[in-house]
Amino acid sequence: xxxxxxxxxxxxxxxxxxxxxxxxxxxxxxxxxxxxxxxxxxxxxxxxxxxxxxxxxxxxxxxxxxxxxxxxxxxxxxxxxxxxxxxxxxxxxxxxxxxxxxxxxxxxxxxxxxxx
Numbered sequence: 870x871x872x873x874x875x876x877x878x879x880x881x882x883x884x885x886x887x888x889x890x891x892x893x894x895x896x897x898x899x900x901x902x903x904x905x906x907x908x909x910x911x912x913x914x915x916x917x918x919x920x921x922x923x924x925x926x927x928x929x930x931x932x933x934x935x936x937x938x939x940x941x942x943x944x945x946x947x948x949x950x951x952x953x954x955x956x957x958x959x960x961x962x963x964x965x966x967x968x969x970x971x972x973x974x975x976x977x978x979x980x981x982x983x984x985x
Contacts, residue, residue, distance in 0.1 A: 893976075894973045898984075901981075905984055925939075934954055948967075
């Protein structure tokens with residue numbers, strides 16, 4: 870269920886869960902690959918521009934690679950993601966998986982396979 874916090878930011882249990890998964894995967898990744906330090910960010914810029922979706926990025930500054938994950942309001946049980954580059958706009962093709970499949974293990978594997 871979507872709600873607004875005291876700052877007017879839309880909150881959602883799925884987004885909170887995805888953030889928790891990302892935190893766990895990121896912590897494990899940093900432990901295993903000390904020389905690579907990805908940055909995780911959440912953005913609601915799409916929502917502010919009229920697109921009913923939230924985005925998460927995981928960026929690796931060393932090689933400029935980015936994992937983009939999107940949660941669309943109209944498909945709350947789907948996570949769309951794309952492996953892209955920090956200096957490029959996302960393409961149109963996204964991989965879609967059921968939300969339950971985006972586990973800490975899956976996110977860690979995406980980071981390891983794409984960033985290492």
